Amino acid sequence: MPELPEVETVRRGLAELLPGREFRVVRVLESPKSFPNACEQVEQFLIDSKVGDVRRRAKVLIIDLSTGYSLVVHLKMTGQLVFRGEESFGAGHPTDSLIGELPDRSTRVEFEFIDGSKLFFNDQRKFGWVKLVPMAEVEMMPFFQKVGPEPLEPETTATDFTERVRRRNGTMIKPAILDQTVIAGVGNIYADEALWAAKIHPETRVRYVSDERLNTLFNEIRKVLELSIEKGGSTDRNYVDAEGRKGSYLSFANVFRRENQPCHRHPDELIQKLKVAGRGTHICLVCQPKMEGE
DNA sequence: CACTTGACCTGTCCGC
């Protein structure tokens, strides 16, 4: 699913498209799964409100409304938030969108604005959700209470990261950086990419990774997330941005989805795919030798 | 408590 760079790309798109628009109709097509607290009052409540800021925390989008409420959206594995302007309906088709006519069979919620434009929440696997929450209560949601620091915020330091990772000294480094309470926003793609860049085998126990290497890992996490945002994120299957376009990071990837292809540092070595803590994992065994000492 | 595993869903791909 969308990890930090994908969610940030969607946020940037929506921040250009949504502010100032006023809701006219909300259609919830998959309740309670996709919109657990949807009901007539909630839908009525959305109507008459205008979109304000569009924010992101970790992999979660927060769309503030003029009523003092926020729409909180988690895309999980296959969620999409796709905006269609009035001009997209009828004659003209959205320019380079990968998505066809909307709604389609994965559409779970449809928001219509008074100018005729629409925002679609699509989600094939139904793991994602939308919730309407009073703005002041957003930060009190359980996930936000325990989520770790934002890796790209300048005030987040490598020392913060190292201290938090050390709380997971007994586990392997890959699940440790996937843990959202350690650092926010890293998912399976960027975990593999950052571990390759920092030359750490994903199964290495945290206690065997030196502070210096954790420092490097933090810097590599930042670099890979920033590069991916620049490329509009990774499209493996479902991910599209707010206008339905694919991201291009995967054509720059070093390991993710590159099994049996040459390592970019060691052309004679092929990228291996293995399973670590239940997740598909991609490594170069020369760059990332299994550590001794267990 | 720290850690690991399975469940939540639908769709696709691969091997027999």
Add this chain to the structure above:
DNA sequence: TGCGGACAGGTCAAGT
């Protein structure tokens, strides 16, 4: 072609 099983980018609850 048909069918079963594995797998897919995230998180949580339950298990050890």
